[in-house]
Amino acid sequence: MEKRNNKAWLYLLPALAFLVVFLVYPLIDVFVYSLEEGYNSASQSYYGIGLYNFSYVLHDPYFIQALKNTFILVFITVPLSTILALLISLALSSIKKLKEAFETIYFLPYVTNTLAVGLVFMILFKPTAYSNGLINMLLSLFGMGPIDFIDGPYWAKMLVLCIYTIWVVLPFKILVLTGALASVNREYYDAARVDGTGKIRTFFKITLPLISPILFYLVITGFIGAFKAYSDAVALFGTNLNVAEMNTLVGYIYDMLYGASGGYPSYASAAAVILFAIVLTITCINLLISRKHVHY
Amino acid sequence: MQIRLEHLFKKFKSRDLKGGETIAVNDFDYTVKDGRLLGLLGPSGCGKSTTLNLISGLLTPTSGRIYFGDNDVTELAPEHRGVGLVFQNYALYPHLNVRENIMFPLGNLKGDAKLNKKEMAQRALKAAELVQIENLLDRKPNELSGGQQQRVAIARALVKMPAVLLLDEPLSNLDARLRLKTREEIRRIQKATGITTIFVTHDQDEAMSICDDIVVMNEGFIMQIGKPQEVYDAPTSLFVAKFLGNPPINVFKGRILNKEVYIGQDAIMPFEAFDQEVYVGIRPEGFIIDKEGPIHGEFVREEVMGKDKSVIFRHQDFEGENVRAIVPSEAAVEVVDDHINFALKKRKVFVFAKESGKIINPERS
Numbered sequence: 114m115e116k117r118n119n120k121a122w123l124y125l126l127p128a129l130a131f132l133v134v135f136l137v138y139p140l141i142d143v144f145v146y147s148l149e150e151g152y153n154s155a156s157q158s159y160y161g162i163g164l165y166n167f168s169y170v171l172h173d174p175y176f177i178q179a180l181k182n183t184f185i186l187v188f189i190t191v192p193l194s195t196i197l198a199l200l201i202s203l204a205l206s207s208i209k210k211l212k213e214a215f216e217t218i219y220f221l222p223y224v225t226n227t228l229a230v231g232l233v234f235m236i237l238f239k240p241t242a243y244s245n246g247l248i249n250m251l252l253s254l255f256g257m258g259p260i261d262f263i264d265g266p267y268w269a270k271m272l273v274l275c276i277y278t279i280w281v282v283l284p285f286k287i288l289v290l291t292g293a294l295a296s297v298n299r300e301y302y303d304a305a306r307v308d309g310t311g312k313i314r315t316f317f318k319i320t321l322p323l324i325s326p327i328l329f330y331l332v333i334t335g336f337i338g339a340f341k342a343y344s345d346a347v348a349l350f351g352t353n354l355n356v357a358e359m360n361t362l363v364g365y366i367y368d369m370l371y372g373a374s375g376g377y378p379s380y381a382s383a384a385a386v387i388l389f390a391i392v393l394t395i396t397c398i399n400l401l402i403s404r405k406h407v408h409y
Numbered sequence: 410m411q412i413r414l415e416h417l418f419k420k421f422k423s424r425d426l427k428g429g430e431t432i433a434v435n436d437f438d439y440t441v442k443d444g445r446l447l448g449l450l451g452p453s454g455c456g457k458s459t460t461l462n463l464i465s466g467l468l469t470p471t472s473g474r475i476y477f478g479d480n481d482v483t484e485l486a487p488e489h490r491g492v493g494l495v496f497q498n499y500a501l502y503p504h505l506n507v508r509e510n511i512m513f514p515l516g517n518l519k520g521d522a523k524l525n526k527k528e529m530a531q532r533a534l535k536a537a538e539l540v541q542i543e544n545l546l547d548r549k550p551n552e553l554s555g556g557q558q559q560r561v562a563i564a565r566a567l568v569k570m571p572a573v574l575l576l577d578e579p580l581s582n583l584d585a586r587l588r589l590k591t592r593e594e595i596r597r598i599q600k601a602t603g604i605t606t607i608f609v610t611h612d613q614d615e616a617m618s619i620c621d622d623i624v625v626m627n628e629g630f631i632m633q634i635g636k637p638q639e640v641y642d643a644p645t646s647l648f649v650a651k652f653l654g655n656p657p658i659n660v661f662k663g664r665i666l667n668k669e670v671y672i673g674q675d676a677i678m679p680f681e682a683f684d685q686e687v688y689v690g691i692r693p694e695g696f697i698i699d700k701e702g703p704i705h706g707e708f709v710r711e712e713v714m715g716k717d718k719s720v721i722f723r724h725q726d727f728e729g730e731n732v733r734a735i736v737p738s739e740a741a742v743e744v745v746d747d748h749i750n751f752a753l754k755k756r757k758v759f760v761f762a763k764e765s766g767k768i769i770n771p772e773r774s
Contacts, residue, residue: 300500303467308514308569309488318513322504 146382159379166383175355176384179365182346185271186278186361187339187395194279195331198286203316205287206294216291223284230281231348238273238349270350270359278345282338286331293327294320329403333396340392343367362388410478410572410605412441412464417473419459433459435629437473441607441622446599448620448637449609452652456629457609461575464607466490477572488517490573493566493604497578499558501550507561508546511536514569536568539598556587563598574599574606580615592619613653617641625649642756647766650690650759656719656735660728663689663760665769670760673726677703677753681771686763688728693719695757696734700743702752706732708744722749 146152147167151160170176205215222230237247297320305315321328343363346354354360355368362384369381417437423429433456441447449457462468464475466487475483482490501510511533515524524532537543540560550558559579566574579595580588596619599606610616616623617637625632625640625648633640633649644650650658661672664686669676672689696704698720706722709731720734720742734751736742743749760769 298498298500300496300498301502304494304496304500304502304565305513306467307465307487307490307492307494308565309517310513311517314517318516319502322502325504 143382143385146379147386149379152379166379167387170380170383170387173380175360175368176365178355178358179360179362182271182274182359183340183342183362186275186342187336189275190278190282191332191335191339193275194282194286195328195335197279198283198290198331199328201283201287202290202294205291216288219287220284222281223288227281227344228348231277231345234273234277234349264357267358270357273349274346274359277349278339278342281345282335286335289327289331290324293324297323325403329399333399333403336395336399337392340388340395362391411443411476412573412605412607413474413476414439414441414460414464415474415476417460417463417475418471419456419463419468420471432629434463434470437631439624439631439634441605443605444603445621446596446606446608446619448616448623449607449626450613450616450623450652451611451626451632453611454628455626457611457626458577460626461577461607461609464573465492465494465575491569491571492573492575493569493571495559495562495566495574495576495579497581499550499562499582501558501561501565503550506547506549507537507542507553508533510550510561511546511564511568514565518569532568533564536564539567539601540564540594555583556591559583559591560594563595567598567602567604571604574602574604576606576608578609578611580610580612588615595619614655617653625652627652643768644690644759645768647688647690647761647768650761650768654692656693656733658690658692658759659732659734661689661691661724662726662728663687665760670758672704672724675703675705678755678758680760682760682769687769688761688763688766690759690761691753692757693733693735695754696720696736696751697754698734698736698740698743698749699752700745700750702750704753705748705750707747708742708749711742713738720749 148162149159150163150165239246301319305319341363342361346359346361350357350359354364366381366384369377414437417434419434420430420432437460451457463470512529515529540563542560580591592615623637624634627648633645641653663672665680665682666684668681670678670680706724709721712719717735718738721731724732762769
């Protein structure tokens with residue numbers, strides 16, 4: 114028994130070595146950095162150990178802004194995109210003709226580069242010397258606007274960011290949910306029909322509970338993904354996100370490390386630890402709720 | 410309620426693009442009398458499940474009419490027909506417990522029929538008591554055995570007091586012992602409720618043992634209708650004769666010559682019909698061991714089964730490998746030079762036309 118155990122460890126060793134070097138060590142290092150006050154990466158020296166980095170980050174208006182943006186983004190885009198994806202998947206699974214064609218169309222954003230998609234959104238929303246962008250042209254038909262979505266008021270920029278994020282995450286969710294819907298045994302629907310169950314009751318009492326495990330998977334991964342949002346904001350508003358008031362937590366961490374105001378790994382680490390704590394808490398809450406509501 | 414099926418056809422388009430079609434149900438015309446238990450019997454792909462789905466409304470017939478009592482329900486959606494349907498795999502909702510599963514159909518009632526929670530629970534309990542699962546109400550389907558799931562499915566079908574109960578291969582997922590028990594249970598419940606019931610099965614034992622009437626189907630056609638014993642005793646075709654009976658009927662190549670039925674060189678019995686090539690079907694219980702008997706074969710072995718035994722022998726004109734005769738276990742097996750002779754019970758011998766497979770009845774003069 115003892116011998117066999119050793120063998121197992123031996124087989125695991127290569128993978129473990131890589132994980133320790135590239136995953137475990139950096140993780141621990143981040144915690145260490147976050148506690149080292151005034152760390153200088155050039156001289157590898159620091160003044161002391163304490164919670165000053167956290168205090169600094171939590172009092173930094175840019176961090177507060179990033180925190181607020183991230184939370185708005187998470188709590189708007191995750192529920193909205195999931196519900197939207199569910200509605201679209203339901204529609205997709207109820208049509209027969211051209212089903213594959215529609216599925217392909219809805220899946221296109223998934224295989225398209227984030228920055229290229231950002232370009233499309235620029236055309237839609239950004240005012241240029243020649244026009245105010247496609248959306249503003251449409252708005253002017255109703256006598257509204259023009260609104261500067263890229264350099265204008267905060268709510269307009271947040272709106273664009275949310276729409277963009279939803280648009281980017283939608284295809285994957287649709288793909289997963291159409292699969293989930295297709296995997297529900299037809300007999301349940303037949304049984305419900307024979308018993309005279311209405312469409313709405315069938316959806317809430319049969320379809321929804323049966324796909325609930327996958328729905329919760331999407332919500333949990335969606336939350337984690339949205340907390341880590343960064344590239345979407347860059348694609349729309351450029352790299353100077355703090356000025357645009359559109360920074361996210363990951364963006365703040367990046368700026369602290371490499372940005373124009375960068376060079377502060379300790380602050381970045383402290384922010385990363387805070388982000389980690391937030392994601393961990395939210396995921397735990399999600400799991401607790403799902404344990405109550407996800408059936409079988 | 411009486412169920413009248415008038416010239417039902419159901420055609421499906423073939424998958425190939427040539428526009429061909431498969432006729433799953435071909436001119437089904439029969440009336441199920443009120444309170445009867447009808448068995449739809451046939452091999453897989455014979456159209457029996459399709460027929461059931463036409464009655465439930467999950468499928469609409471290509472042509473023909475369906476009447477429940479005096480009401481034409483052909484165009485009626487399944488939810489308005491008031492049928493209870495038990496699926497082959499039970500289709501119990503896995504996320505609901507037994508009570509919720511049984512109550513589910515009651516939640517669909519509208520208007521005056523609407524029940525409050527308490528009434529629903531009472532009705533569910535009553536249905537559960539009928540199938541004797543009242544102690545399992547809080548379990549989830551995956552915590553039940555196959556037989557218990559089956560009962561829950563029946564309770565769910567019965568709880569809304571349907572006029573018609575439809576069972577699609579309800580016993581096929583149960584083990585042999587449970588199947589025997591459950592089919593009696595179904596019979597008891599059907600008798601207790603008096604609901605007109607249609608029962609689809611490919612297992613002739615099941616159909617024969619509990620049904621008032623059986624309809625034998627093959628490739629969409631009705632082959633024969635009647636009481637199980639009548640159909641067994643007087644099959645109208647080789648197909649029905651082969652399909653009913655366990656162990657199955659023994660079929661020999663034979664011919665009619667000079668008003669005698671011949672198998673090989675042996676004239677086995679007189680028969681009033683013109684000369685032709687035929688198939689001769691002999692039920693296993695139609696053999697009597699008799700040294701002077703007309704039919705003989707090479708003895709292979711005997712199998713004791715308790716109150717009777719099988720005598721296995723070979724015959725060159727037999728369609729298949731070995732002939733099986735069932736005789737009382739106390740009968741002496743008289744083997745001479747590896748050969749054994751049998752006399753035949755006339756009632757157990759059937760003669761079928763070679764081409765059509767139809768029964769040939771002796772012309773009585």
